[in-house]
Amino acid sequence: MSDINKIIEDQKRKLEAKLALNSGSNLMALLDDFRHEGNTYHAKIERYEEKIKEYKARISVIEATITDILDKAIEAKILEALKNAPQGMSLIEISDLTHISFASVANWVENNGATVKTEGKRMGKRVFLV
Numbered sequence: 001m002s003d004i005n006k007i008i009e010d011q012k013r014k015l016e017a018k019l020a021l022n023s024g025s026n027l028m029a030l031l032d033d034f035r036h037e038g039n040t041y042h043a044k045i046e047r048y049e050e051k052i053k054e055y056k057a058r059i060s061v062i063e064a065t066i067t068d069i070l071d072k073a074i075e076a077k078i079l080e081a082l083k084n085a086p087q088g089m090s091l092i093e094i095s096d097l098t099h100i101s102f103a104s105v106a107n108w109v110e111n112n113g114a115t116v117k118t119e120g121k122r123m124g125k126r127v128f129l130v
Helices: 002-083 091-098 104-109
Strands: 118-119 124-130
Touching: 002 091, 002 104, 002 124, 091 104
Parallel strands: none
Antiparallel strands: 118 124
16 A cells, blocks of 8 residues: 555656646746736837927927017017107006016016116116117
């Protein structure tokens, strides 16, 4: 009987070894599949990131163009208002007449010292064409 038990134990070990080998190779195949899928998704993500960069660059150009157009429109309205006011205008008067925010008018006046001159301070500041 002991020989039979020994044979059964040997068979059992061999079978367990085969199962372990088979399970390991299946796990390796699954791991390879996951790696391949991961690389595929990584490549897709990189392509999407490149597209996002491209769109951001396009948006920056459009924003710059819009800002430039708005700046020119603001300038044109302010200059037109000042041309019709040789006695000068306050920042509030310019804002009310042109429908441009007070802050935008104040910023434009501050950044265009070669085009206009100012007298006074703060709210009482008057603006004249040079």
